[in-house]
Amino acid sequence: MKYTKPENLENRLTTELLPAVRSPGRYIGGEFNQIVKAFRADDLHFGLCFPDIYEIGMSNTAVSIIYDLVNTLDYASCERIFCPWTDAAAVMRDKSLPLHTLETKTAACELDVLGFSVTTELCNTNILLMLELAGIPLLAGERGEEDPLILGGGQIANCCEPLADFFDMFIVGEAEDALPELLERLHMHKTAATPRKEILLDLAKRFEWLYVPSLYEFEYDGEEITAFKPLVEGLRCRFENAVVKDFENAHLPQKPIVPFVQAVHERVSIEVMRSCPGRCRFCQASFSRRPVRVRSIEKIVETAKANYHATGFDTISLLSLSTADYPWLNELVDRLNEYFTPLKVGLSLPSLKVDKQLELVPKMAASVRKGGLTIAVEAASEKLRRVINKPITDENLFKAIDQAYQNGYQRVKLYFMAGFPGETEDDIRRIADLSNDVAQRRRRFAKGAAEVSAAVSWLIPKPHTPLGWMGQKPAQYFENVKKIILDRKYELNARSVRFKFHEIEGSLLETVMARGDRRLGGVILNAYKGGACFDLWRENFDFQLWKNAFSDAGIDLYKLAQKQYGEDDILPWQHLGGPERDYLLKHYRAALEEANES
Numbered sequence: 001m002k003y004t005k006p007e008n009l010e011n012r013l014t015t016e017l018l019p020a021v022r023s024p025g026r027y028i029g030g031e032f033n034q035i036v037k038a039f040r041a042d043d044l045h046f047g048l049c050f051p052d053i054y055e056i057g058m059s060n061t062a063v064s065i066i067y068d069l070v071n072t073l074d075y076a077s078c079e080r081i082f083c084p085w086t087d088a089a090a091v092m093r094d095k096s097l098p099l100h101t102l103e104t105k106t107a108a109c110e111l112d113v114l115g116f117s118v119t120t121e122l123c124n125t126n127i128l129l130m131l132e133l134a135g136i137p138l139l140a141g142e143r144g145e146e147d148p149l150i151l152g153g154g155q156i157a158n159c160c161e162p163l164a165d166f167f168d169m170f171i172v173g174e175a176e177d178a179l180p181e182l183l184e185r186l187h188m189h190k191t192a193a194t195p196r197k198e199i200l201l202d203l204a205k206r207f208e209w210l211y212v213p214s215l216y217e218f219e220y221d222g223e224e225i226t227a228f229k230p231l232v233e234g235l236r237c238r239f240e241n242a243v244v245k246d247f248e249n250a251h252l253p254q255k256p257i258v259p260f261v262q263a264v265h266e267r268v269s270i271e272v273m274r275s276c277p278g279r280c281r282f283c284q285a286s287f288s289r290r291p292v293r294v295r296s297i298e299k300i301v302e303t304a305k306a307n308y309h310a311t312g313f314d315t316i317s318l319l320s321l322s323t324a325d326y327p328w329l330n331e332l333v334d335r336l337n338e339y340f341t342p343l344k345v346g347l348s349l350p351s352l353k354v355d356k357q358l359e360l361v362p363k364m365a366a367s368v369r370k371g372g373l374t375i376a377v378e379a380a381s382e383k384l385r386r387v388i389n390k391p392i393t394d395e396n397l398f399k400a401i402d403q404a405y406q407n408g409y410q411r412v413k414l415y416f417m418a419g420f421p422g423e424t425e426d427d428i429r430r431i432a433d434l435s436n437d438v439a440q441r442r443r444r445f446a447k448g449a450a451e452v453s454a455a456v457s458w459l460i461p462k463p464h465t466p467l468g469w470m471g472q473k474p475a476q477y478f479e480n481v482k483k484i485i486l487d488r489k490y491e492l493n494a495r496s497v498r499f500k501f502h503e504i505e506g507s508l509l510e511t512v513m514a515r516g517d518r519r520l521g522g523v524i525l526n527a528y529k530g531g532a533c534f535d536l537w538r539e540n541f542d543f544q545l546w547k548n549a550f551s552d553a554g555i556d557l558y559k560l561a562q563k564q565y566g567e568d569d570i571l572p573w574q575h576l577g578g579p580e581r582d583y584l585l586k587h588y589r590a591a592l593e594e595a596n597e598s
């Protein structure tokens with residue numbers, strides 16, 4: 001590992017990169033509250049990489065926490081690196097300008113460790129773009145002693161086999177406690193100049209949450225996995241999620257960075273609870289991040305005040321998978337209102353649960369900025385909600401909606417999903433019926449129907465969920481769902497309802513990348529070399545490039561997406577944290593029974 005202070009890179013960026021790109025603010029750094037530690041060559045230099053553009057990365061709470069946390073360590077420094085948009089990437093290639101940090105404009109290849117926070121499978125090619133621009137070999141096996149170690153983390157680490165060829169190691173689970181332990185060990189190895197292979201072996205032996213893909217191999221029989229085993233005797237074959245034990249006192253930034261370019265969410269964001277007491281059977285976040293932990297009101301209020309005074313943001317966002325389940329939400333909202341309402345600072349809550357929101361709606365009407373009411377219904381029929389274990393009744397849903405209308409709400413956002421087991425055409429038509437009913441109910445309390453915006457996405461049977469054994473429905477099925485919903489909307493003359501459908505091909509790719517094994521590494525590489533990048537961005541996503549890459553690798557993309565795993569199959573993700581198999585299988589069988597598919 002090596003580190004040299006930057007020489008003229010900053011000047012070159014100013015004269016050669018910034019004038020040539022559409023949004024130079026993404027590449028400047030130097031924002032209010034940025035942290036630049038005094039340079040010490042012996043420190044461990046960590047590049048926090050986010051494989052999407054600045055505006056997205058700066059809205060990511062994990063990025064904010066890790067940045068602040070690593071910079072508190074006295075033996076380490078942390079600088080940010082976001083993925084350059086296509087215009088900047090082209091200039092950087094053309095002028096041989098390396099990927100670099102925002103803080104000190106240090107070339108990424110000169111750092112000791114690059115840690116990628118990966119939240120979606122549709123960023124895989126961006127990771128390769130960042131490595132290429134950094135001048136680091138894309139394949140872990142081709143890296144040498146001089147290259148940084150490439151670390152992965154985030155939700156994707158729980159199903160990271162498709163990325164196995166590109167990463168040296170992954171933290172499986174939550175990073176706040178695990179990362180400092182890992183960095184301390186890496187700092188020791190830097191001081192001792194330990195060779196790269198020895199470092200990885202030491203870490204793999206030491207930490208039950210650290211996965212080093214190159215130390216393991218799979219055996220296959222055709223498409224099936226027949227074995228997963230270590231290449232070094234004695235290494236563990238199952239990794240446990242790293243879990244933050246003392247969530248109350250886990251690191252929370254007090255002075256978040258104020259972005260230069262408007263970020264997607266420009267607000268004080270405080271995580272009030274981790275995990276969710278619900279167990280919706282499609283929900284990876286809930287099944288793979290346990291147990292449920294909550295922060296005290298005191299801690300949240302004090303952090304909100306500190307963040308507000310350090311940034312001037314005008315909204316406080318209370319984050320969690322399911323903030324309505326925060327046990328003292330009423331009291332928390334009161335406490336925050338008491339302080340922030342006179343300052344004209346609003347509160348923002350993510351989507352609410354209908355059974356919990358009744359009591360909150362009046363308070364929200366008084367205090368929360370009203371973009372509208374957001375409810376994740378997921379399935380329109382009560383029968384399907386039982387299949388997915390989302391216990392909402394229509395009666396409760398309508399009660400909550402009525403209360404919102406009585407309190408002046410005019411807009412409602414509904415989230416649905418299609419592709420569940422046991423789903424019928426009636427269930428699908430019900431999506432249009434229910435959305436229209438929700439819109440029309442407003443007439444009982446006010447003039448005119450509500451504006452309802454209904455987003456429909458396609459079920460991705462995610463790893464570590466009970467539905468993970470199922471295949472995804474074929475693309476044609478989802479095309480048909482769209483048609484049924486739109487036909488029904490037309491029949492109902494539901495002009496107050498607007499439907500938005502997710503990209504079918506994008507969700508197909510996401511399914512394959514979430515559920516596949518490490519044989520997909522070649523596909524990702526082919527797709528990237530063929531030009532795939534920023535696949536999450538509609539204007540950039542080119543499905544044909546992926547079809548070509550799958551076909552070149554001799555892998556049937558559609559068959560893989562629809563692959564139904566058997567209960568005894570070795571799953572490509574089963575060694576990577578998550579709940580016990582028997583627990584998931586119990587839920588899976590219960591879902592099939594409800595759906596009459598067992």
Ligand code: SF4
Binds near residue numbers: 277280283322
């Ligand atoms: S309520 Fe939301 S976060 Fe909780 S399990 Fe269901 S889908 Fe997941």
